[in-house]
Amino acid sequence: MLKGKHILLGITGSIAAYKAAVLCRLLKTAGAEVQVVMTPLAKQFITPLTMATLSKNPILVEFFDPENGAWNSHVALGEWADCFLIAPATANTLAKMAHGIADNLLLTTYLSSRAPVVVAPAMDLDMFAHATTQRNLAELRRTGVHIIEPADGELASGLAGKGRMAEPAQIAAFVDALLDEKKKSLQGKRFIVTAGATIEAIDPVRYISNHSSGKMGYAIAGELAARGAEVLLVSGRTALPAPAGVTRYDVLSAEEMYQAVVKAFDTADGAVMCAAVADYTPEHYTDHKLKKDDGGLVIRLQRTKDIAAELGRRKAGRILVGFALETDNEEAHAQEKLRRKQFDFVVLNSLRDAGAGFRGDTNKVTFIDAAGSEALPLLTKGEVAQRIADKIERLIQK
Ligand code: C5P
Numbered sequence: 001m002l003k004g005k006h007i008l009l010g011i012t013g014s015i016a017a018y019k020a021a022v023l024c025r026l027l028k029t030a031g032a033e034v035q036v037v038m039t040p041l042a043k044q045f046i047t048p049l050t051m052a053t054l055s056k057n058p059i060l061v062e063f064f065d066p067e068n069g070a071w072n073s074h075v076a077l078g079e080w081a082d083c084f085l086i087a088p089a090t091a092n093t094l095a096k097m098a099h100g101i102a103d104n105l106l107l108t109t110y111l112s113s114r115a116p117v118v119v120a121p122a123m124d125l126d127m128f129a130h131a132t133t134q135r136n137l138a139e140l141r142r143t144g145v146h147i148i149e150p151a152d153g154e155l156a157s158g159l160a161g162k163g164r165m166a167e168p169a170q171i172a173a174f175v176d177a178l179l180d181e182k183k184k185s186l187q188g189k190r191f192i193v194t195a196g197a198t199i200e201a202i203d204p205v206r207y208i209s210n211h212s213s214g215k216m217g218y219a220i221a222g223e224l225a226a227r228g229a230e231v232l233l234v235s236g237r238t239a240l241p242a243p244a245g246v247t248r249y250d251v252l253s254a255e256e257m258y259q260a261v262v263k264a265f266d267t268a269d270g271a272v273m274c275a276a277v278a279d280y281t282p283e284h285y286t287d288h289k290l291k292k293d294d295g296g297l298v299i300r301l302q303r304t305k306d307i308a309a310e311l312g313r314r315k316a317g318r319i320l321v322g323f324a325l326e327t328d329n330e331e332a333h334a335q336e337k338l339r340r341k342q343f344d345f346v347v348l349n350s351l352r353d354a355g356a357g358f359r360g361d362t363n364k365v366t367f368i369d370a371a372g373s374e375a376l377p378l379l380t381k382g383e384v385a386q387r388i389a390d391k392i393e394r395l396i397q398k
Contacts, residue, residue: 197214198257208281
């Protein structure tokens with residue numbers, strides 16, 4: 001899909017600029033035409049010669065060529081682009097973009113271009129987590145900029161955390177999907193996806209949780225986003241980076257997940273409930289670490305709110321997809337859930353199937369709906385996500 005597409009690749013002054021060389025290669029290999037625009041500081045991190053050689057185009061940095069006065073038109077650049085991809089995008093450039101500051105060629109081009117804009121932030125974990133950066137990202141997202149979330153991992157500073165630029169292959173795949181109109185079947189639709197395990201605190205140190213890795217829910221969120229949907233991923237604890245193009249909202253407890261999901265459901269077209277929500281939470285949270293003594297310990301638990309059931313009550317034509325993880329009498333339990341929670345369909349996995357359920361990269365599921373059941377073969381979680389998205393698309397077309 002990148003064949004013949006014009007990608008304006010913006011590079012800013014981050015150590016992750018070295019990855020822009022690989023990214024440029026990937027885009028070129030896929031058949032795109034690439035024009036690189038760099039901020040002055042970016043030249044300190046990767047040379048214009050490298051980028052010019054890889055993109056097969058001269059690099060643009062300044063508003064004009066001091067040798068001959070030739071003007072580098074930001075307007076023409078913006079018009080040429082099918083996509084303006086800024087990777088890496090520093091906190092500084094993101095802040096300026098959010099506020100309309102245009103003190104270099106890259107930023108002026110951003111303001112004058114009508115092409116879709118994709119940014120891949122890269123910075124130290126504290127800069128990324130800073131309230132100001134998060135505010136700027138939220139503002140950019142509101143204005144339609146696509147944000148490829150950075151990954152969690154080792155950073156150039158020696159620290160570890162969220163701030164590493166997404167890998168070039170992931171960025172190229174995102175731009176590919178963005179420009180592939182054929183795949184945009186869920187354009188204009190808004191979905192909530194819940195994923196991961198909730199955490200129910202007993203005291204400041206201990207909690208009750210479960211083995212959910214979040215992989216299935218994250219794959220679904222990514223697939224819906226790749227098909228053009230606006231996706232809010234309400235995530236319990238996982239170790240996964242947010243899929244490209246997805247807005248992730250982190251929660252801990254079932255109660256926090258309930259609040260976030262119910263609030264967003266009003267303006268959504270549907271929700272996929274993939275989270276492993278705790279059914280019970282301690283009746284009382286102890287605000288100091290519980291001391292052990294020789295005897296046993298009894299912790300009284302109370303039921304959490306059933307988020308899916310509440311959405312079922314508020315459904316009013318929206319699409320609602322549920323999951324069921326069962327160990328016995330699987331189909332009957334899933335049928336019961338389908339009715340009680342008003343799901344359009346239930347994705348049933350049985351812990352008895354090899355390759356299904358928690359943590360792994362594969363899943364073996366059966367779709368259960370009012371018409372009956374459809375057992376799928378063992379598939380990767382990405383493939384299961386595609387099948388779920390196909391089924392959602394068919395429900396929307398009805
Ligand atoms: O009743 P059970 O927990 O087996 O139902 C599973 C389905 O309900 C899943 O889709 C799960 O995400 C959702 N659920 C929920 N809130 C709860 C419990 C389960 O949304 N408190």
